[in-house]
Amino acid sequence: MEAFWDLYSKEGIAKTSVREIVGKAGYNRSTFYEYFTDVYDVLEQIEASILPDIEKHQNIITETGVHLPLKHLTEVYSRNKKYFVVLLGKNGDPVFKEKIKNVYKALLRPHLQSPGADDFILECTLEYSISAFLGVMTYCFTREENPDIEKMVQLLWSLMNDGVMKNFKRSASIE
Incomplete structure (x- = not known):
């Protein structure tokens, strides 16, 4: 989530990709998809938590x-x-x-x-x-x-x- 947030806070949702998130976080795409359906799901989970x-x-x-x-x-x-x-x-x-x-x-x-x-x-x-x-x-x-x-x-x-x-x-x- 931190990798997503770093990208989202600088670029917005339209310019934040799964590829960039997993690259920044050091995970692979399949790990990402175990927890999230897409970048909007990550945003939704962060919003729900706060x-x-x-x-x-x-x-x-x-x-x-x-x-x-x-x-x-x-x-x-x-x-x-x-x-x-x-x-x-x-x-x-x-x-x-x-x-x-x-x-x-x-x-x-x-x-x-x-x-x-x-x-x-x-x-x-x-x-x-x-x-x-x-x-x-x-x-x-x-x-x-x-x-x-x-x-x-x-x-x-x-x-x-x-x-x-x-x-x-x-x-x-x-x-």
Whole structure:
């Protein structure tokens, strides 16, 4: 998998071949095919291994109440940044972005739904929030090797609670 990842992160899936993977890993093609059907299967297995464990995260949310455990989620991203930065980046896998958004939507939806609420507004708000969270995390982790997690959590919390415009005004008044 490491040989695949080295090639994929530099070249993308279209330019990553089984021949290159086995050559880099020092194995033969038959060994590769014992574990994977093709390069897409390798990518799928890597993605599945880093998708958040919804039961574990559900327990964390239950323990902390409805407040989103932003620090925990940023730590999950940090632990898997080698993969997330590439998969969620400009040359990444758009399917993975949808998979991870769907995991987080399923995780948060039960805590945010209420009887008689407008489902359209809930789904759009979840999409906006999760897309923004993943975008901020990807941006921060591609700019710095070890970004300040506390600062990111504070900013994300402020964006969620105060909104974008208040944060623009706040940053303008600092300078």
